[in-house]
Amino acid sequence: MSVEDELKELRRELRYVTDRLAILDCVMKQSRGHDRHDIELMASVYHNDGVDEHGPVVKLGPDYGEYANQAHSSVFVDHLHNITTHTCEIDGDEAHCESYVIGAMRSRDGKTVHIFGGRYLDRVERRDGVWRIALRRCTLEWTMNGDTSLLSSGSFTGFIKGTWDKNDPSYARPLDLEKTPVKKW
Known part of the structure; x- marks a missing residue:
């Protein structure tokens, strides 16, 4: 070739x-x-x-x-x-x-x-x-x-909970552990 x-x-x-x-x-x-x-x-x-x-x-x-x-x-x-x-x-x-x-x-x-x-x-x-x-x-x-009652049982306390808006942490630039506000379970 x-x-x-x-x-x-x-x-x-x-x-x-x-x-x-x-x-x-x-x-x-x-x-x-x-x-x-x-x-x-x-x-x-x-x-x-x-x-x-x-x-x-x-x-x-x-x-x-x-x-x-x-x-x-x-x-x-x-x-x-x-x-x-x-x-x-x-x-x-x-x-x-x-x-x-x-x-x-x-x-x-x-x-x-x-x-x-x-x-x-x-x-x-x-x-x-x-x-x-x-x-x-x-x-x-x-x-x-399926049953999702486990989510409200306390088993996931502290996990990040997504949001239906641009406040969701996936929009954060740069993504930062300390400065990116998040909603949690």
Whole structure:
């Protein structure tokens, strides 16, 4: 292989790796925004004309965050969306992704956690050099419930408790043990 061919191949591989990381970051930022109720972060991962379909609710992606925050906070006190298996097929400026998601959502009663398993099926597009979601379709594969009364038993006293706003310690820059205020169990 000539040096020129080798450089061409390296550029192609670097483009692929850079695109994959940008796409994965996009998917992860949406989940982080979801769990921190950060509307700006959630909106930033959708194109202005992007669409999010969660069951019967179909919203323009940038508007999904406000709807989701209201819907979640009406029945849950906290939640975590975990992205697990993630596959992605890139074809130029368009990519099709499948991301498995496990959502754990604690009810307002403080005693029950609802766990959901599903997938995000995304068409992600690079526009003006930025990868964002053009279409997200959410599947639901299974659910189960569990008891969370252990959280209020005192067993976790002193552990940090996340918040649904930018006061969550994950936003602290720099993260500092002494200077970063936290809410605790």
